[in-house]
Amino acid sequence: MRRAGLAREQSSLRTVRKAVAMMNCEEFELRGLDLDRADADPQEAAAATKHVAVCGRCSAMLESWREVKGDLRLLRESTRLDSAPARVEMRLKQELRTRREARGPHRTAVIASWALAAAAVVASLGWMQIHRRAEKSVVAERKTVNAADMLTTNPTENENDVRLAADFDTGEFTKLPGSLSSGTGDESILQVRMQRGALERYGLPVDPERASELLDVDFLVGEDGQPQAVRLHQDTQIAAVTQ
């Protein structure tokens, strides 16, 4: 490691010596005048200094250049406060304002059109939501027929529902035709197994082809012991088939 470091040092020293030794008049003309620059390469500056010490022609050229540099410095100093007149700034400010004002209405129009579009989207979404809710409530009203509701409804209005309830198992209580609702909430549920055809006795229409099927049925029985509504079990038919 140490040997490698020493070798590198010696190599760099050789390079510096070589650079110093290699600079000739032509190279000095090309790069030697950079001697006084802040960003001059130190190796080249050293080489140039060494060359100037032994070459009268290049030394005279360097002197002349230093005089010119002095003149250039004078020129630089005399104009270092130069700047564009205030009217340039005024014109540019005016241009900036004009563009800003021109852009104002355009931007307003863009914002307004986006706002309108957003409002339209929100309105349509709202309308769709309301529409869906209305549909859902209609379906729910149709589906959620509980016993209490059945008891308070008019029999003639639900004739179709009754027919459906007798023919297809819905899992809901179906009011029996001609029954009177007590509305007291003291009803009890009676579970029985019977043939579908027996439902005819309670005024429910039955498909004759399915009259022999066994059903599990819940009767809602009032205080007076009379059945008021009936509910067919969903799994009744499967049970009937397996039996």
Added chain:
Amino acid sequence: MKILDEKPDALLKRALRGDEQAFLALYQKHQSALYRYALRMTGSQWAAEEVVQEVFLVLIREPQKYQPERGELGAFLYGVARNRVMKHLEKTPRELSLDVMNADGSAWYEPEDPLTPMMIAEKRERIEQVRAAVLGLPAEFREAVVLCELEEMSYEEAASACGCPIGTIRSRLHRGRALLLAKLELLRDAPRRASAGAK
């Protein structure tokens, strides 16, 4: 944070949104160097004024031309100024206007040296000679001298402003220096020769 401490790109964004203060901060930061560059290249106050104005108008009207990933804003502005200067020089290739001789006295900066009026007059004359000599250089060499010697840019900065390799800048500067030396030597020797002839 002061507005001048903000990064140029941030200032530019604000300026393009219409922030006048941000634009003025950018303008104040760059206008002086651009004006001096244009003035030294063209030798005309009027042309330098036009160049500075056009440079900033480009920034206002076509900001997309500046791409931060390609270099700093200062270099971009120099590039635009350079194009405008070159166009101006193409139109008036041999016009060496000396109207920078501060007719209104505004451009003249008097160093605070304890000089006699005679010395001041000589100094002014010398400065004008240098100014004329620089203006007499071919545009490419003049540009290298202006950027590297008068604006004291590094080779790298000058190359970035001119959009050329560092080697090209060094080569142009070398030629420019040689020409400038010859011109000024001639000017310097003329009075000597005249006084020698009189003897």
